[in-house]
Amino acid sequence: MRTVDVYDAIVTRRTIRKFLQRPVERETLLRLLNAARLAPSASNLQPCEYILVTDKRLLEEVFSTLRWAAYIAPRGTPKEDERPVAYVVVLINTKKRAEGGEVDCAAAIENLILAAWGEGIGACWMGSVDRARIKEVLGIPDHCKVDSVIALGYKAEQPVVEDLRDGDVRYWKDEKGTLHVPKRRLEDIAFSNRYGDKLSSC
Numbered sequence: 001m002r003t004v005d006v007y008d009a010i011v012t013r014r015t016i017r018k019f020l021q022r023p024v025e026r027e028t029l030l031r032l033l034n035a036a037r038l039a040p041s042a043s044n045l046q047p048c049e050y051i052l053v054t055d056k057r058l059l060e061e062v063f064s065t066l067r068w069a070a071y072i073a074p075r076g077t078p079k080e081d082e083r084p085v086a087y088v089v090v091l092i093n094t095k096k097r098a099e100g101g102e103v104d105c106a107a108a109i110e111n112l113i114l115a116a117w118g119e120g121i122g123a124c125w126m127g128s129v130d131r132a133r134i135k136e137v138l139g140i141p142d143h144c145k146v147d148s149v150i151a152l153g154y155k156a157e158q159p160v161v162e163d164l165r166d167g168d169v170r171y172w173k174d175e176k177g178t179l180h181v182p183k184r185r186l187e188d189i190a191f192s193n194r195y196g197d198k199l200s201s202c
Contacts, residue, residue, distance in 0.1 A: 016122025019153025035115035047097035084151035
């Protein structure tokens with residue numbers, strides 16, 4: 001079993017949109033779902049539910065419902081030999097929680113993504129989904145809302161993080177095809193005791 005330090009997983013994790021065409025073991029996928037299941041949940045209502053998609057025909061159907069990487073479209077869309085080998089469709093069961101389940105889903109999804117990274121598996125958390133179509137394809141009942149879709153597979157790219165410059169949050173690819181992702185610096189977003197007081201002053 002491959003594991004990494006939790007903090008290392010957090011700081012090295014990047015969104016992956018190019019995947020090796022090697023199946024992820026079912027036992028590993030179930031571990032990821034279990035990590036999602038055990039995330040914090042408001043009032044412990046646990047409205048999140050999951051559909052694991054690995055069937056080849058359904059993989060194609062789910063792929064057709066997704067829009068990839070708007071900032072770099074169409075270069076961010078995986079080619080046929082780079083597509084995810086599994087998806088987790090994240091649902092909110094509104095019988096468990098009528099409103100606000102998105103917060104629970106976010107916690108569960110981050111658990112899943114970090115657990116995946118620790119196993120050497122890349123993920124892309126996708127909110128641009130044809131929800132009506134995916135509900136039809138996967139037989140999702142009306143009382144379940146599609147929150148998002150997580151694409152999964154062993155990594156076939158190595159994106160890098162950059163300091164955010166000039167407020168431009170758009171990620172980009174260089175001439176070698178490496179994805180660069182700008183992030184706000186810690187000293188620009190975190191303060192000591194009062195808003196605006198620099199961390200370095202504490």
